[in-house]
Amino acid sequence: MNSLVLLPTVLGGSVLVTAASGWAVDLLLRRAAARHPETPLWHLLRRCRRALRIVLLAALLRGAYRHTAWPPLQDNAATVDRILSLTLIGAGAWLIVAVSSAVVESGYARYATGTRDPARVRRVRTQVTLMTRVVTVVVAVVAIAAMLLTFPSFRALGTSVLASAGIIGIVAGVAAQSTLGNLFAGFQIAFGDMVRIGDTVVVAGEWGLVEDITLTYLAVRTWDERRITMPVSYFTTRPFENWSRGGAQMTGTAFLHCDHGAPVDLMRDKAHEILHNCPEWDGRGWDLAVTETTPSTIVVRVIVTAKDADDLWTVRCAVREQLIAWLVAKHPDALPRILVEPPPGAETAERVRATTQGTRGT
Known part of the structure; x- marks a missing residue:
């Protein structure tokens, strides 16, 4: 058969088979999601269909393009093989990461739905996030290494690299000491339950919520919407408040x-x-007492409780504002006063004192 006829036949057949396979897999996933709505896995796996189609198309073309007998492809078979291999490796890595992320997210969603303890949910969320990123990094490194091995020059280079692996490892360890320290600190935070995503913390004098944790840094969102990015090693080497x-x-x-x-x-x-x-007060306890006195004022302390840091802030502000408003309206004399002139009778007493001292002097 003429190569000009075989070429579109092979290309079109590969595209049709890929499209049909992708449609069939998507149909099965949709039916599974409809039958089991309580499990988000099937819906999450539908996000992998694009990577699956690329893998199928690259695999079909790599196995069938030689049968076209088209001279340009035959003359550049090595280059075409390498391009299709690189595409297959990259798409395969993408598919592995997408599938693993879908499985992990599905497990976390089911755990979060069936668990009422928010602290445990935040702990699992932190661990799941870091584990997903570790898998992504490992798969990416393996895929890049596999891509490099498709080039003959890198295969020859690999022998000399392995021969000097000890020296390179020592140099790399010294150069990346800080990075490796943050990496292990990230694992320590994830599985040591020191701090979790969603925790309320005070670091470097700033109050905020832990918004994101990676293998190297941790992001804290403050009350005024600022983001403080800190290395994870900070939380393993310095004290901090975790409310x-x-x-x-x-x-x-x-x-x-x-x-x-x-x-x-x-x-x-x-x-x-x-x-x-006050709806934000949880009813666990309260108290009001005079805790300190000065020559001009007394210090009144009100103790309040709440279910979390946000509600506690609201309760404190409400008590402070409403007590001050009540004192202004009902007991204005209870507010601090600063005397700017002598009280009544002070001037007369001063004159009597001066007259007495003058009489004694004469």
Whole structure:
């Protein structure tokens, strides 16, 4: 048969077989997802169909293009083989990463749905995220190595590289000491349960939520939407505050400076009323007491509780604002006062004192 007829036949047949196979696999996945809606695996696997089609097309073309007997392809068979091999390796690595990510995400989704403890969910999420990235890095390294081995020059180079692997390993270890330290610190954070995605932490004087954890860095989102990026080794070598450790429930304080004549008992009753009308207060406990005095004021401390850091902030602000508003409206004399002129009677007493001293002098 003429090569000009075989070429479109082989190419068209490969494309048709690839399209039909991809459609059949997608149809099976859709039916499986419809029969088992509680399992997100089948829906997630549908994201792999593009990589699957590339793998099938590259494999079919690599096995069938020689049968076309087309002179340009026969003359450049080595180059065509290498291009198709590289495509097959790259698409295969993409398919492996996509399938493994779908399986891991499906398992995490089912675990998160059946678990009521948010701390455990955050821990598993952190571990799953890091494991997925490790698999991606390993597959990418293996794929790149396989691609390089398709070139004869790199095969010859491999012998000399293996001969000097010891020296290269020592040099690379010294040069990448910081990177390797962060890498192992990432594994320590993931499986040591030190910090998890979604935890409330205080690092370097900044309060925020752990937004992302990778093998080398950790991102903290502050209350004003800033992102603080820190190496993961920071959390294994320096102390930091993890407010979510051991549970999300928290206890906080609100301080008020008042006059010495402030009605503390009435303030205690008002604070109790404010907390009962505050939906963010979890009801675990509260207290109001005078914790310090100065020559001009007293310090009133209100202790409140909440289910997490966000609600605690809201409760503290509500208690502070409403207590101050109540004092301004009902007991303005309880607020701190600064005397800018002598009190009534002070001028008369000063004159009497001056007159007495003048009489003694004469």
